[in-house]
Amino acid sequence: MAINQNKAVIMMTTYNGAKYVEQQLDSLENQTFKNWDLYISDDGSNDQTIQILEKYMAKDNRIKKVLHHSNHHGAFNNFYNVIKYVKSLSNENYQYFFYCDQDDIWINKKLAIEIECLACEDKPALCYSDLEFMTGEGKRTDTKMSDLTNIDLTENPYNLFFSSRYIWGTTIAHNRKLWEQIYVDNNTEKYNISHDNYIGKYAAIIGNLKFIDKPLVLYRRTGNNVSGTPGKYGGRLGMLKRLLTKWPLIVNQHASVYWDDLYFIKHLNKKTQFTEELEKAIEKGGLTSLRLLKKYNIHTSRSKISDLSIEFILLSKLYKKTTIFKRKIV
Structure with missing residues (x-):
């Protein structure tokens, strides 16, 4: 089956992201791979985030739903809210799965490159890429995450079980065979487990884990990011x-x-x-x-x-x- 005949799903979370979320949504709409749906979970924004999301929904029917998250607030829990919703869909047969933060920018070939990376896999598989930092104002810095710390797990995926420094959710893509193995329930949300490392562990144990050694995401550092920047210790x-x-x-x-x-x-x-x-x-x-x-x-x-x-x-x-x-x- 040709790559473009497969369908991808993007799961996105938002919280008071009005300042940046339009740039991220624009980067999704500018992807060279077009066959995707987007589901968004908002964690109770009180700025203009919801209005912006509704504006984009009105003009792009690939943006399927905005969920209003009400329990166990926080960035990780917000992701499980949208993950559980997509898990509950019985009439969709997505082949590729992506996770999206509100304040980054995806390069326009991110979906295509990662789908091509996974297309030849016949077992559960996950790929993830490097990131390039940008300032809060969106200025590129030419500094990659891999410049600061080792993020390549391909030589030893077991390192993931002793550190959360490797996989950033916004860089992840995985296939349906991995999706079907991922266990998610209400307790996952309550326990505030990092979704990207949790999903990565499945690939490390039951499937293949691939690293794409180039940045496919411009990673915005605003000072309010949930995850820190490893390696910056002087x-x-x-x-x-x-x-x-x-x-x-x-x-x-x-x-x-x-x-x-x-x-x-x-x-x-x-x-x-x-x-x-x-x-x-x-x-x-x-x-x-x-x-x-x-x-x-x-x-x-x-x-x-x-x-x-x-x-x-x-x-x-x-x-x-x-x-x-x-x-x-x-």
């Missing part, structure tokens, strides 16, 4: 200073990653040797977890200090003492 001295001044936050971040891993493993249709060993390593911590890191050659950044901090957190079991990690998984 070298080893900056990294050490961050560890000393933000240690409780770092431990909580690791606790969240490991709790999310356990949630993913619990709802995976079929465990693998790695997921069984990972579950045991996280639950026990200590030397068991360090042996897992060594066995699978896991490194989450280019920094030795970062590796040492992860090893210390796992060895000391500090993550297990956090409120985040003590939540019950159902």
